[in-house]
Amino acid sequence: MIVGVDVGTSVTKARLIARDGTGSPTxxxxxxxxxxxxxxxxxxxxxxxxxxxxxxxAAVADARKLGEPIEALAITGQGDGLWLRDxxxxxxxRQISWLxxxxxxxxxxxAETGITTEVYRRTGSGMFPGSAGPLLAHLAEHEPERLxxxxxxxxxxDAIVQRFTGARTVDASDASLPFLDVPGRAYAAEALEMCGIGEQRRLLAEPAAPGALFAxxxxxxxxxxxxxxxxVTAGPFDIPACGFGCGLSKPGDGNLIIGTTLASQVLTEEVNIDPSADPAGMWLATPYPEKYLRVMPAMVGTAGLDWLLQVLRVQLDELDTLLAASPAGANGVSALPFLSPSGERAPFVDARARGQLTGLSVSTARADLVRALCEAVAFSARHCLDTLGHAGELSAxxxxxxxxxxxxxxxxxIGTDLHIPADDSVGVRGAAQLAWEALGDPVDAAGWRAERTVVxxxxxxxxxxERCFAGYHDTLDLARTSWTQRSG
Incomplete structure (x- = not known):
């Protein structure tokens, strides 16, 4: 058995995973x-x-009850932010969260001086306030003694792995954000210099080789x-771990993580950075040297829905009933889902982005408001997937x-079937799957993908x-103009 661990933003999970994909409770x-x-x-x-x-x-105790040996510890967890250590x-x-x-x-x-665009052209990574680039620059200006x-x-x-193994390392997926030349798996020194933090290169650990094991x-x-x-295996971080845990295997395959935020990702065999595109999202190195992930981690997601349900004094277990009570199109109510105080980071970056509800009348019901917001999050997912070039199977x-x-x-x-794994702990599952490969004993990938619900x-x-999505784009274009005007 392998003990798989997923260190989320506020919840850490662990469970046993066997080579056939079965395991203990989480x-x-x-x-x-x-x-x-x-x-x-x-x-x-x-x-x-x-x-x-x-x-x-707790997972080790489960293994003892089962009489099963533990062969490795596989760790994944939240990405971005800045975790400074000695x-x-x-x-x-304190460690700085991606939030x-x-x-x-x-x-x-x-953004105003074009630095974010130039960095994106060199690394394929769009930056947002909670990413390492601007955080390092902020500390260099305001807390240089801390650096x-x-x-x-x-x-x-890698903070946990350093504490457990003593290794000064980082997984290539984490290192991809935002200064790695992803195909070459080496830092782009010019990008660091553009951000005025070239001297902080000393703080960046070298990316571990694919399949690296620590003791x-x-x-x-x-x-x-x-x-x-x-x-011990270290990574990839939670977004790619969830993708592989959901069964990403062929170029063009896509994955949605409908969590606190919404992450969309597509597997590819090439890194093609469009220099004219919005500097949003990122290209990630993966444990497979010839495969990459193009990722759009949007700030929209279940956090906005949680807020609306709280305002409406509705319980989460009523969600399906409410969605079923309002037809497609939410009786004319539409929304923009940008409810994060940090704005949006994919498929565009704008810290001023804010949400809205339109088409309201005295006949609007709670179900219409909830459905409109849920549809808007889905429109954002489609916007991201279209930008990523999704063309294969889609899991969630x-x-x-x-x-x-x-x-x-x-x-x-999105206009395609959705494949949903029966196992909720897909991040742990992905980390364990890659750990088995690092040990030289890969799992049966087809068997691991078998238990899925197809919507x-x-x-x-x-x-x-399709018609509503065109309207969503028009509304978004107008909103982005208004955000700029209000800021000015």
């Missing part, structure tokens, strides 16, 4: 997001480590109740995919939503 532990003034969102590294220890020990892997200040907005003014300046005390500026997964240290082994020297996972009605809306808006696109609704 164990969860929560960590704290600290929301501070100045749009700061931070986490405590020691608390995050404690959540990993808690869930791994040479021993201890935090240099953080302190660097928004720097990013706006870079001086740091030995490594990385991400969640669990004695102190961490005692904490985790695992044998010292146990193989995340909390939103558990809603049969919302999954149907996604299938109808069939309804042809009549596909035709209707």
């Amino acid at each position: 164990h969860n532990a929560r960590s704290t997001l600290h929301y501070e003034s100045g749009a700061r969102v931070e986490q405590d590294l020691d608390e995050v480590i404690d959540t990993v220890v808690t869930v791994v020990r 040479g021993n892997g201890h935090a240099v200040g 953080d907005g302190r660097a928004a003014p720097i990013l706006e300046q870079w 001086a005390r740091a030995d490594v500026a990385g991400y969640c997964v 669990l240290g004695a102190e961490a082994a005692a904490l985790l109740d695992l044998p010292s020297g146990l193989p 996972c995340g909390g939103g995919a558990r809603s049969a009605q919302w999954s149907q809306i996604f299938a109808d808006v 069939r696109a309804n042809p009549a609704n596909v035709e209707f939503y």
Whole structure:
């Protein structure tokens, strides 16, 4: 068995995974997001480590009950943000979450001066306030002494791996954001210099080779109740891990993660950076040297729906009933789903992006408001997938995919069948699958893909939503103009 761990933004999960894809129940532990003034969102590294220890020990206990040996520890987790550590892997200040907005003014300046576009042309990565580039620049300006005390500026997964194994490393998927020449798997020094942080190159760990294995240290082994020297795999981070856990295998295959935010990704065998495109999304290196992921991680998702349900005083378990009570088109109500205080980052970047509801009247029901927002998130997903060049099978996972009605809306808006794995822990599953490969004992990929529900696109609704999607684009174009005018 392998212990797979997924260190999410606020919840850490772990479970056992066997080579046939079966395993134990999932164990969860929560960590704290600290929301501070100045749009700061931070986490405590020691608390995050404690959540990993808690869930791994629970999974180890399951293995003992089953009488099964553990062959590796496979770790995935949240990406982006900035996790500063010293040479021993201890935090240099609180870790900065990908939700953080302190660097928004720097990013706006870079957008105005063309820096974000030039970096995108060299690396294929669009930056947003919670990405490493603007965060490093912010600290260099406002907290240079903090950077001086740091030995490594990385991400969640490699912070945990450093603490457990002593390795100063980073997975190539994490390193892709935003300064990696993805095909060459080397940092683009010119991109760092453009951002004025060339001297911070010393903080960037070299990307690990595909299939790299690390050894669990004695102190961490005692904490985790695992044998010292146990193989450890580090990454990819949660978005690509979910994609591979959902069954991405052929060029053109796509995946939606309908979570707190909405991530769309497509597998490809080439990196083709369009220099004229909006500097949004990113190209990611994967554990397969000749395969890449083109990703659009939008800020829309279930967080906006949670907000609306709270305002309407509706429980989440009423979602399917509400969606079924309003027809396609939500009785004329339409929405823009940009409800994150940080604005939007895919398929365009605009910190000023905000949501809206239109077409309201005294006859508008709660069901219409909910359906309009759910349709708008699906339109955003289609916008992202169209930009990515999706042309193959489409899978979906995340909390939103558990809603049969919302999954149907996604299938109808995108115009293709949606394949939803029966296993909810697809990030853990993806990390474990790649760990088996690193151990030289790959799983039966077809067998792992077998247990999936297929949501069939309804042809009549596909035709209707095709027209609605054109209207969504028109409304979005007008809104983007208004955001710029209001800012001015």
